[in-house]
Amino acid sequence: MKLTHCAAAAIALTALLFSLPAKAVPISYDISWTGENGYSMTGEFSFDDGNPRKRIKNAGDLLTFSFEGFLNGKSFGSVNLADGLFGTLNFNFDSFFEAFVVGGPSESRGGQLWNTSRQGADCPMPGFGFVSGNLLQGFCIDGVLDPRSTTIPIEESTLTATRRTTTVAVPEPGTLALMGLGLIGLAGVARRRSR
Template identity: 35%
Template sequence: MRGGPVPIAALAALLALPAQAIELHFCWQGAAGYSMTGTMRFPDALRDAPRIDEGDVTGFEITGWHEGARLGSWSLAALTPQTSWMLDFDPGEMRFVMPGIGVFQAWNADGQVSDCGTPGFGFNAGNGGQDICVDGRFVNESTIHWSTPLRATPEPVNPGCRQNILLSDRAR
């Protein structure tokens, strides 16, 4: 029937369509040959938000590397109530916020960087540094200074962190 009410099934199908999402990639370069690649998705409506936190993220996955060899990975699909999960991102500056007090990024790794599971992989950034957890163990040799910028890009990344733009500035 033309001009009549929208059928309920059509309206339900329209509402079930996914909202536009922004997908960003990032690469962290730690010490001693350790690195991490990742992908994050959040609703397009948050593009101009002052900050995005873990509750805003609709997709997130990270993979750890050592000298180019895969160490492990973690994604939101594995999130449980016991998982350490804290994220602070500035979409305007395309960077993860590293304020310097406490723990400010905890991606399957808490302040002790040892609760990523076995097998498992996680990343932590806090005033003690930025570092990774592999199979329930804090990888101390991966640690870099807490204030090292970690940036995101719409371009895919590789484990060597070599892209068209500088994604993770190493502390000198």
């Protein structure tokens, strides 16, 4: 009878060890965009890989998000979600296909509005934002959509996200648990034979 209790306890312990939730880790991406007339942008964002959504849609889905605008390689501004400076944020990223969703109206699930609103016509003064709508992509700079930065047509979008690869050490807690379970089993068999 004691062996049955020991076996049941060992099985329960093993099941408990293997049922512990896996720890989620952040997935990070680098952002790149090239507009017209020497305008470009770089940035980064990350989200929790335990996020069950296939589409990352807003600030609540993101762990980090920042971007920086350039004109002919010279920075003219940067925005960081951690600084709390954001106006409107409509962020649409498909984590399954690892691509930004573009081509729809900027306020919709098919567009992007980063630190700007109303089709990119309203951003901080001074400051800047990025818009990707159904007609164009470009910067809002100091409260005005800058036509010099826009990429038209949208089919020529260069807005990309490149996943950063990180090596994570994989712990093996199950190996020790199985070895311990085997030793308990051997001890039980040896004890039973000695009677």
